[in-house]
Amino acid sequence: MPPKSKESAAAPVTVPWEGAARFKGKKIGVCVSGGLDSKTVSKRLLMAGMDVLAFSADLGQPDETDIQNVKKRMATTGVDTVIVDLKDEMAQGCFDIIQCQAQGDGGYWNTTGIGRYVTCRGLLKAMHEHKVDVLAHGATGRGNDQMRFERYTNVLYPKMSVFAPWRDAELLKEFPGRTEMAAYLNGFGIEAFVGPKKKYSTDANLAGLSHEAEDLESVETSMLIVDPEMGVWPSQAPDKMEEVTFTFEAAQCVKINGKKVTPQEAIRLANTIGGRNGVGIAHALENRIIGTKSRGVYEAPGMELLGKALRYVYQAILDRRATRLFEHCSKIVSDQIYDGRFFDPVTTASIKAIQELTKHASGTVTVGAYKGNVHFISLKDVSASLYNMADSSMEASDGLEPGLEPGVC
CATH class of the missing domain: 3.90.1260.10 (Argininosuccinate synthetase, chain A, domain 2)
Structure with missing residues (x-):
């Protein structure tokens, strides 16, 4: 008789999660990056008996050498991942923002804000094609992204529900920190480690x-x-x-x-x-x-x-x-x-x-x-330039004649 898998030995088939129970019978699309939070939420939804499919956006992330690695990392949780190529859409989004000279507070280019509308638009379309009923995101209850995901979902696919696991009191109690998340995944034989404290995210x-x-x-x-x-x-x-x-x-x-x-x-x-x-x-x-x-x-x-x-x-x-x-x-x-x-x-x-x-x-x-x-x-x-070097000259020129009344512009 073959030995039991680590997963079957570590937990029963279904572990109740009241916050997610209302989505029973519906398909949940989880926005993932392949990190600790993504794997924890996806695995916990599976263990609550939910129908889960993960989605990740390829935005040309410079810190991700191969976007397919996200799919491999998520596969360890038992969840399949759909990778949506949005690099061209992201590039055009950059062009649109540059044309508008749209910068955020403090005069920096709001790269995250640009990325979120491209991500939401692209992933929501893919989720709709895969018959997803609920979008789940890993945004914290203390940040901007929770608002962005919900607003874009409500505008683009108003019939789709939104679930924010990290605003769920039950989940926050179960996983108060990264150590608890890593221990949970390790219990299923899923590689996860906390490592030294990061300087920043x-x-x-x-x-x-x-x-x-x-x-x-x-x-x-x-x-x-x-x-x-x-x-x-x-x-x-x-x-x-x-x-x-x-x-x-x-x-x-x-x-x-x-x-x-x-x-x-x-x-x-x-x-x-x-x-x-x-x-x-x-x-x-x-x-x-x-x-x-x-x-x-x-x-x-x-x-x-x-x-x-x-x-x-x-x-x-x-x-x-x-x-x-x-x-x-x-x-x-x-x-x-x-x-x-x-x-x-x-x-x-x-x-x-x-x-x-x-x-x-x-x-x-x-x-x-x-x-x-x-x-x-x-x-x-620049054929439409309004600049006239002669008019602007401080020396004698064929441009603006200072002895005449100024024109009305």
Whole structure:
């Protein structure tokens, strides 16, 4: 007679979980990363007799060398995982945010907010195709993502329910910390270990990385404890400026250094160039949706490099009134994306206004990346430019004649 498996020896077939019991007979789609939390929640749902299928988004995460590893890690829990390739959608999301110059509190590119609307839209579509009735997410009850997942689900698939396990009192009592989660999984022969206390946690996608929590929660702790994963600190960057040329058409980057690029190619190359020159590392005490403040250190080298280059084109084509309207709409888009409201009418209207204002933002910009800075080098072929060198000259020229009454603009 074959020996019993570790799983059958460790626990009965069904272990009650009152919080999840209301979903009995329904299919639960769990958003996972393959980490300790994902495996614990998925396994616990299985042991409660739930029908579980995991979903994970491929967003071009720089900290995930092979997205298929998520599927392998989740397989140890007995749960199958659907990997949804959203790299192109993520790249276009980056382009849209760069066009809107949409930055979060503290002036950093809100890479997590961008990633969440792409993730939710893509995973919800896949869940709908797999007949999922309930979306379960691992977001903490103290952060922004719980709101984002629920808002996007309610807007895009209002008939789908949302379950937040880490707001469930029963689960929180059963797993008060990582040690208890690891012990639970080890009881089934599932590899899991706590390891040494981390300095901070990281969330990543093609747009960049956000680092927060743990040691970073103390404002007496230097941001320099972070080890950049997409590049280097400015002090470690080369002592030589690296020039890079971007060609934009209607505010979208179409060439880098004269070579045609897709949005994904553009973001990846800009990440590489910006990263090695220490560009795009920011610090902020941001205002969370739920009303608290959170501290973070953010990496977005490609977003910063492309965003700053495009800003130079905007300076040439937007007059004073257009600039003020652009800034107003940009702030609305920034706040809406942060709040998980990308698909709200006010967001759509603001983005359309920005697209109208920037439809003539075409030209070629050369910038220099140097130790965390992006310096202007040159601007050319901007056919819609309002800049007239003769008018702006402080010397005698064929431009503006100071002896005449100024025109009404």
